[in-house]
Amino acid sequence: MKLFHHTKFLCEIDQVKFKTYEELTLHMRQIHHHPIVKCRDCGKEFVHEKDRLHHVREEHERKVDYRKHKD
Ligand SMILES: [Zn+2]
Numbered sequence: 001m002k003l004f005h006h007t008k009f010l011c012e013i014d015q016v017k018f019k020t021y022e023e024l025t026l027h028m029r030q031i032h033h034h035p036i037v038k039c040r041d042c043g044k045e046f047v048h049e050k051d052r053l054h055h056v057r058e059e060h061e062r063k064v065d066y067r068k069h070k071d
């Protein structure tokens with residue numbers, strides 16, 4: 001299982017590779033006009049809702065610190 005071991009991010013539409021997830025997100029938005037989902041907690045952008053959910057689980061829900069929200 002090397003699910004978390006990929007060093008390259010691949011565009012599933014035209015198979016272009018990117019070094020960072022941010023570059024892939026930008027490409028999806030600019031080239032394919034793919035809808036981007038944004039994390040409400042930190043503003044990070046994601047190509048897929050499942051990626052965002054994974055990020056929220058890993059980055060935010062772990063720290064139970066919901067009192068310091070800035071609105
Ligand atoms: Zn592409």
Ligand SMILES: [Zn+2]
Pocket residue numbers: 039040041042043044055056059060
């Ligand atoms: Zn976040």
